Amino acid sequence: MDLVGNLALGFQTALSPAALLFCFLGVTLGTLIGVLPGIGAMAAIAMLLPVTYHVPPTEALIMLAGIYYGAQYGGSTASILLRLPGTPQAAVVTLDGYPMAQQGRAGVALFVTTIASFAGSVLGVLLLAGFAPLLARAAMAFQAPEYFALMVLGLMAAALLTQGSPLRGLIMVVAGLTLGTVGTDLQTGSFRFVFGRPELVDGIGLVAMAMGLFGVSEVIANAARGGAPAARRPRWREMIPSRADWRASAPAMLRGSGIGAGFGALPGTGSSIASFVSYAVEKRIARDPSRFGKGAIEGISAPEAANNAAAQTAFIPTLTLGVPGDAVLALMLGALIIHGIIPGPGLIEQQPTLFWGLVASFVLGNLMLLILNLPLIGLWISILRIPYRLLYPAILVFICIGVFSIRNSVFDIWLVLVFGGLGYGMRLLRFEPAPLLLGFILGPLLEQYLRRAMTVSRGDPMIFLERPISAAFLGLAAALLCWSLVSGLRRTRATPEA
Amino acid sequence: MSDGSGGASLARRLARPGVIGGALALAIGLWVMTEASGYPLGTARRMGPGYFPVLLGGLMAVLGTALALASLGGREAPRGDDERADPRALVAVLAGLAAFALLLPRAGLVPAVAGLVVIAAQGSGQMRPLGAVVLAVVLAALAWAIFRMGLGLPLPAFRL
Amino acid sequence: MKRLAALAAAALLATGPALAEDWPSRTVTVVVGFGAGSTPDLLARLVADGLQEKLGQPFVVDNRPGAGGNIGLDAVAQAEADGYTLGVTIPGPLIVNPMRMELMYDPGTDIRPITMLGTQPSVLAVNAELGVETLDELLEMLRADPGAYNYASIGVGSISHLAMEMVALASGTEIEHIPYTSSPEAVAAVIGGEAQMATMPPLAVLSHAAEGTLRLLAQTSGERMDVVADVPTFAELGLADVQAEAWNALVTTGGTPDAVVETLHDALAELLADPGMQERIAALGFQPVQMTPAEFEARIIEETPRWRSVLEAAGLLHE
Known part of the structure; x- marks a missing residue:
């Protein structure tokens, strides 16, 4: 394959004025959507529908793709500054990013996540350019048992990434899985845990839940004692990471990108699992794992790189299998088909201009995002200069309107209230909400894959151990659990309760 | 006991966050099991809508019990930064x-x-x-x- | 201050009750009971785009996949009867599933039919590695190893489900049913080997057949359709019972005012008569169709006994 020639063709397409303009529009809109959790995704889609159908497919795709990966950049901003994650990926970044902001290092955290986003994206694009057909074929080897095992591994990583007893993390994961079953059963269409409320038929809203568990509980905890120390007028020098920060972050970004790029090729769930797994990897290989959760810089750079790398490779299943991972990717698929281009295994060969133009636009778009996001950091940190007693009511307003706007539902505000109270209770009992969020996202899928695998095996659970890939994932998950139980025990012995 | 938890009175040990949290998880798990067993269970080969939630409820109850017992026995490291309710x-x-x-x-x-x-x-x-x-x-x-x-x-x- | 008051007044006015004559005065949601990238989804997006242009308000597609499309149609049934929730559905949730199971909605009263949008054949595709070239060879393979094979479907009550049950019946063996929520997912499962066969819309299988990973054995329509002209019909191969078109239709909530339905129907009639639109619909593997709400209702009534007999034969009828 002539990669250089293909890329030349791609850049020729992506550097045309129209393509550059649409790319810029896309990444700008994406940044905005990413920064405002909950708000915008649906509104932006409604706004863009006419545009996508009436510009040529390559330009339409370049713009939609820009929104998709641009949103990944902004996603960490609200998580780091205010502990308001809109996705499980962003929830991972709160684990160490928010403590960094509390220590007055919000500028460094935002700077590092921006660089990590860029590094992850570029590595993801390289893999996409070089190995798309290979990754697509590898993804085909994944059937229900493999997906199930992979999710178990991801959930195990999520459960063990928190501080304290691994049992707490596991309880949170199971709680999340259970909350995920609320709504309509996908196979039979019967209702579960709906209690006659039509609003629950579609399940609990992810953003309402995340805003309650993270944002509202944080506001309650800090209302009286104040949030992050009020930053002085931010200076550039304070945002630039130190040499020690770079030394810790750079390899973490590389590892995160690799993990993310691999997982991204699996439709739908890849990037959230990748974030949690890469965080767990950093914590495991760190010389002093106890720094994690208290502002370890690897704890934000690795997952951030992972989720951006995954956002790039996520185009593989969308384009070569026609299986989109989320609403924006689905819109891309629609735009393609409206223009008579059918996603499928032959797409890369049949539409070289489109595919390579898209790949080249990813490179340009990520450069734009870098240039767009770095200057914004100063603006974002100045938010923290507002005294907390004035800031937190504004955060609540922001949460309420954002959650309401997702499906114009007042019921979702009540959910925020319930999960806010619940989150505060969990906080007092030392339960951390991040694993719950991953469990919630993966729950419905985990159940589908479990049911499918068991049907395929005619009810024999050995199918998970007979297939090498799934056995390997489950083995890894078990090893992770043992390792953490043993080391947890050792730590308890070392510091007996007084 | 070598880990020094013997010194704490039973009442104080019962008020530990791990004990309360574990007991709550046990209660919620049992409730989920009861509620979900009202849905068709199906078989392992063709699971009904109740199968998976019942499994989860059971898992939650077991994990909650384990946490409560471990915490009661002083197996959980203390954390100095526990906050007071506001x-x-x-x-x-x-x-x-x-x-x-x-x-x-x-x-x-x-x-x-x-x-x-x-x-x-x-x-x-x-x-x-x-x-x-x-x-x-x-x-x-x-x-x-x-x-x-x-x-x-x-x-x-x-x-x- | 004056300006603020004026703006406040304007905001108040904008919230007055929506009149049926003014429809549409805000965003209209088009619910699809299947995942993104499935043929109903793509058709819905095409029609939504056209209606948006004709009627001047955004038409947004909302995917509610699951349970063979019942979940999506239920969302339409439960919506306000004001015309701001439309649905694109296949025969399954509208005709077949009410005869198969208890549902939350009654299509007769909770759903108002508007028009059929297009029909398409459904094509029986098998994983090429099975080495099966014809339907007869497939039946032989099933008989040689009863109960060993799985088929993928887009959900219960769909043609992709019922056609395979009829094939199973013809072979005298059982084939295990594994339901998915969209045709791309189901096809990916057949290529990956989780299932060995599936009856799917042409769009979902043609590119894979061209790659050589899938083999097309038969189609469900009464006569060979243009998109898959070289694939024999089930009837030609001696399975006359497996004859159904996988049509897609537009519906709305039962009790929606006549004025809304008329506006919508007129806009659709114009839209579907447009040669450009017909071409785009054809590109999805559909034969464009349009009918009045009354004609569509008559068609539903006419098809019901045929589906009933298929369900009866497959032993799937709900008592």
Whole structure:
């Protein structure tokens, strides 16, 4: 394959004025959507529908793709500054990013996540350019048992990434899985845990839940004692990471990108699992794992790189299998088909201009995002200069309107209230909400894959151990659990309760 | 006991977060199992809608029991930074959210934001009434300008 | 201050009750009971785009996949009867599933039919590695190893489900049913080997057949359709019972005012008569169709007994 020639063709397409303009529009809109959790995704889609159908497919795709990966950049901003994650990926970044902001290092955290986003994206694009057909074929080897095992591994990583007893993390994961079953059963269409409320038929809203568990509980905890120390007028020098920060972050970004790029090729769930797994990897290989959760810089750079790398490779299943991972990717698929281009295994060969133009636009778009996001950091940190007693009511307003706007539902505000109270209770009992969020996202899928695998095996659970890939994932998950139980025990012995 | 937990009285050990949390998880797990066993269970080969939740409820109950026992036995490392509950902030914030949910469909965006801000601002104990009202007016105006005018969300400023 | 008051007044006016004559005065949601990238989804997006242009308000597609499309149609049934929720559905949730199971909605009263949008054949595709070239060879393979094979479907009550049950019946063996929520997912499962066969819309299988990973054995329509002209019909191969078109249709909530339905129907009639639109619909593997609400209702009534007999034969009828 002539990669250089293909890329030349791609850049020729992506550097045309129209393509550059649409790319810029896309990444700008994406940044905005990413920064405002909950708000915008649906509104932006409604706004863009006419545009996508009436510009040529390559330009339409370049713009939609820009929104998709641009949103990944902004996603960490609200998580780091205010502990308001809109996705499980962003929830991972709160684990160490928010403590960094509390220590007055919000500028460094935002700077590092921006660089990590860029590094992850570029590595993801390289893999996409070089190995798309290979990754697509590898993804085909994944059937229900493999997906199930992979999710178990991801959930195990999520459960063990928190501080304290691994049992707490596991309880949170199971709680999340259970909350995920609320709504309509996908196979039979019967209702579960709906209690006659039509609003629950579609399940609990992810953003309402995340805003309650993270944002509202944080506001309650800090209302009286104040949030992050009020930053002085931010200076550039304070945002630039130190040499020690770079030394810790750079390899973490590389590892995160690799993990993310691999997982991204699996439709739908890849990037959230990748974030949690890469965080767990950093914590495991760190010389002093106890720094994690208290502002370890690897704890934000690795997952951030992972989720951006995954956002790039996520185009593989969308384009070569026609299986989109989320609403924006689905819109891309629609735009393609409206223009008579059918996603499928032959797409890369049949539409070289489109595919390579898209790949080249990813490179340009990520450069734009870098240039767009770095200057914004100063603006974002100045938010923290507002005294907390004035800031937190504004955060609540922001949460309420954002959650309401997702499906114009007042019921979702009540959910925020319930999960806010619940989150505060969990906080007092030392339960951390991040694993719950991953469990919630993966729950419905985990159940589908479990049911499918068991049907395929005619009810024999050995199918998970007979297939090498799934056995390997489950083995890894078990090893992770043992390792953490043993080391947890050792730590308890070392510091007996007084 | 070598880990020194023997010194704590039973009442103090029962009040540990791990014991309370574990007991709650056990209770919730059992409730989930009961509720879900009302749905068709199916077989392992063709699982019904109840199979997976029953499994989860059972798992939750087992994990909760394990956590409660481990914590009771002093197996859990203490954490110095346990925080005290702040009932004032809890009530103020949740009441503010309730006010928003009640006012939005009945009175519109501006009253809902104002209600949320005035009530929730009491949580800090550092806001004078006039300050809260001024903040409410400013935020309501901002919310209206950004979300109604800027993003065009279907949120009328006032309803009759 | 005056300006603020004026703006406030304008905001108040904008919230007055929506009149049926003014429809549409805000965003209309088009619910699809299948995942993104499935043929109903793509058709819905095409029609939504056209209606948006004709009627001047955004038409947004909302995917509610699951349970063979019942979940999506239920969302339409439960919506306000004001015309702001439309649905694109296949025969399954509208005709077949009410005869198969208890549902939350009654299509007769909770759903108002508007028009059929297009029909398409459904094509029986098998994983090429099975080495099966014809339907007869497939039946032989099933008989040689009863109960060993799985088929993928887009959900219960769909043609992709019932056609395979009829094939199973013809072979005298059982084939295990594994339901998915969209045709791309189901096809990916057949290529990956989780299932060995599936009856799918042409769009979902043609590119894979061209790659050589899938083999097309038969189609469900009464006569060979243009998109798959070289694939024999089930009837030609001696399975006359497996004859159904996988049509897609537009519906709305039962009790929606006549004025809304008329506006919508007129806009659709114009839209579907447009040669450009017909070409785009054809590109999805559909034969464009349009009918009045009354004609569509008559068609539903006419098809019901045929589906009933298929269900009866497959032993799937709900008592």
